[in-house]
Amino acid sequence: MDCCCRARRLDLVIAFFGRLLKTGLEADRVVFSTLLKGLCHAKRSDEALDVLLHRMPGLGCTPGVVAYNTVIHGFFKEGQVGKACNLFHEMAQQGVMPDVVTYSSVIDALCKARAMDKAEYFLRQMVDDGVVPNNVTYNSLIHGYSSSGHWKEAVRVFKEMTSRRVTPDVHTYNMFMTFLCKHGRSKEAAGIFETMAMKGLKPNNVSYAILLHGYATEGCLVDMINLFNSMTRDGIRPNCHTLNILINAYAKSGMMDEAMLIFKGMRKQGVSPDVVTYSTVIHAFCKMGSLDIAMDKFNQMVDMGVRPNAVVYHSLIQSFCTHGDFVKAKELVTEMRNKGMRPPDINFFHSIMQNLCTEGRVTEARDILDLIVHIGMRPDVLIFSLLIDGYCLVSKMEDASKIFDDMVSYGLEPSNIT
Template sequence: MNRSPVNQTLLKSISQSVSKNPSSLQTLPNSLINPLYNLLPHTQNPNKIVGIICTNLKERKSTLLDKDMIPHLGTQQVSKILLRCQSDSLAALTFFNWVKNDLAFVPTVHDYCIMLHILAWSHNFSKTMELLSELIELNKSTPGKVSIFENLVVCTKDCSWEPVVFDMLLKAYLKAGLVRDGFITFRKMIKLGFVPKIISINFLLDGLLKLNQIDECWGVYEEMGKIGIRGNTFTFNILTHVICKSEDVDKVNKFLEKMEEEGFDPDIVTYNTLIDSYVRKGRLKDAHYLYNIMYIRRVMPDLITHTSLINGFCKEGNVREAHKLFHRMVQVRLNPDVFSYNTLICGYVNKGMMQEARALLREMVKEKVFPNDFTCLVLIEGYRKENKLISAVNLIVELKKFGILVPKNLQIDLVVVLCRVDKPFAAKSLWERILQDGKETNLQIYDELIVSFCKSDNVNEAILLKDEMFFRNIKPSLTTYRTIIGCLCRLNRTMEGELFMRDMSEFGIHPDAMICRSLISGHCKEKNINQAESLLSLFAEEFQLLYNECYNEVFKAVCEEGDINKSLEFQNRMQRFGYTPNSLSFKYAIDGLLKATA
């Protein structure tokens, strides 16, 4: 890092501020030095602690200080020992770690900063960065966070120092994700005349960009110009992203000219970033203009460039132009990847041009570019949108022939859709193909298929599916039985429906109101009055189901026979089970009387 003349006025101001407000993470105890200590032998005199430790460090002794003298070691002594050892970074680091680890005290920020200067001066940059990261983490988690930068500045008065330590502080902040602290450090460095390296500035710009701090990015760039720091290709590529985020794309041409003035030609990353920005903002003409400029400036558009423009044309609905660009890409020997194909396929699908999209799919497979999940999703959704669900099923079959596995969830979703638009046979066919790929125990799909078959009165197919569930160890649901029983009763096969109801108990499933109504209604319609009455009794006794609606339907059928005594006897029998006649019951009774006397 370059060193420019340090601003002495600011330096003095910072020194006074720090001295008035001494700050530390944790301090060692400051002992009151007793003058009588001088009567003790040298090795037992607390006043000689600094000299004793320095001597022991110089002689590389393992024990730095007698344990009885440790309580007399204070913050002033720690600083003095570090300063005395600054020419021997190994000794200084040994002492610093001893204080930090063996004494279980956290040194002051000031002591950390002295140690950082010593390490940087000795060019031990890896250890310097490690210690900076440690100090930042400690300072971040301590109430009353202090300025590491200002403490580093103050320490320059007392020890040898290397200005690179300030640049390293900037990097350490950014490495820790503390972009705002890094930005503040950058501003302070500039004020004091310290010039950061361009690598650090690039990291700072990238961090500010990710936080969407657009104005701060331009502020850093302006400061670079004032202090004579030249950007590099990375700088300009980051600033290209800044331009795109700022929504002010009119600055682009001026910015490109500025790059050329600085001696940097915009590269493929620069152009791709700008073209992608234009496409996202709907400025396709400007994006295409830049595409042509790339050839003039001998920057060859790559796969990303073409895919961005193809996406732009497709968004505007101009898939023909997008396909022309696709062909041009192939002509210049750029092999389209799955993303290029997907972009164009998506464009065709959005225009409802499914034949063209399908043709592109075949071309992909021919060129050994295998479709991914997104390709399958786009095409299947396209057919669903066009209400061409059978074509979607055929697509899945075709892809399987090519050895391409369509995501199971897409196939299952299509089975459900087919069921709900009354195409149960197509749904079942697709489901059987899914089962060929592995074991599947999806109760919902079986219920969807059974409901769909029963809706179209194909109850035998539904019964076969229910049997298949048994062999696959899938427990039928209430919906399974309710649907099949309802369809059988509707088709005058109520006795079969009743057998299914009795089968439910084996699975611990009890009939509900809908099953009750279906069976009673079916028996009444088929004139099985005795069977209907038997079921009413069964529902009441075994399942505690008392539905007046079902009772009235049977009562109505009894009354229609015109036998008053039989009607009264039925009513008395049902009352014992808890069925209570209501106004509708009396209406049926009166209608029966009128019929009998007619």
């Protein structure tokens, strides 16, 4: 049953449970715990509750704290906070005392729901009941406060954690680093990174990724690459996410030689580029106007079995429109539709047309109107207003008047802007 549960085969778990009962074997707490876990994994916590409160006692098996914890956690995962809290109170009434897992599960769910006052209440109750909080408990509170921007409260919880002689782990330090990097304080995050190492904790891939991203966001590329080099020296193999951070940082800074050096070296390090990698590289080449290289990378990703997402298609379509290749843009929109993907919306084309009209390239902006009609999209008032404004800017009033007439023929009412 346990193997079937870990394989997420609830049907087999239930089948084996039924066979166990038919053979007259005793269904003990271990058996029921596996059944409850299987039901909760399958998001059937209501059924698990019925087993807990009725089936178990009916078969002479008194539910213990593990059984209650399983169902409480299941309700939280399904977002049924009320039912989870009701069961928490029910277990105490049944004489089953909550343990550190129970309290930590409740506190974690409340923190994720940003109900920090309630989470603190349960922490106090936990301590009053003689249950000692652990890393999981305090990490949930620190994450709750830091992710919602309450730095001082996160530090306060950290101090309480250490005063109770609960040792912070790598995850604890990673959360503080995440907060600092998100707020442009990567130098302070580096201090925490060094503190972690001094305390004998080995930074993991996540730790390095957080600080690398912080450096990249702030444009500290020298610090970024120095950290990356120390990461490899420490024997930590970079994963795809880590390498994507470097590629994106170099690409945004216009350093495509450096970006492509990392891109080309990925497979040598046993890392396969993913959709984010290709999206970053394709977008960078599109911005440079190197559409041949961008399409080469697009074809490469398809050949490698990496499915292009909307971001990839949008980068290419925008660039082909901007460079006047509307045939290729139409092909890509059609390809998106054939793959069941939603094509760019009207706002996407607004932006391109506005840029073209601002540059005086109104004829090409007019071609985008044809593209919009061709792909079965209905142009709106803003599309026509942009074209009218564009023709007025280049003093082609007859063309502007014609566009105005076209707008009316579409059954659109001119706006004040028009």
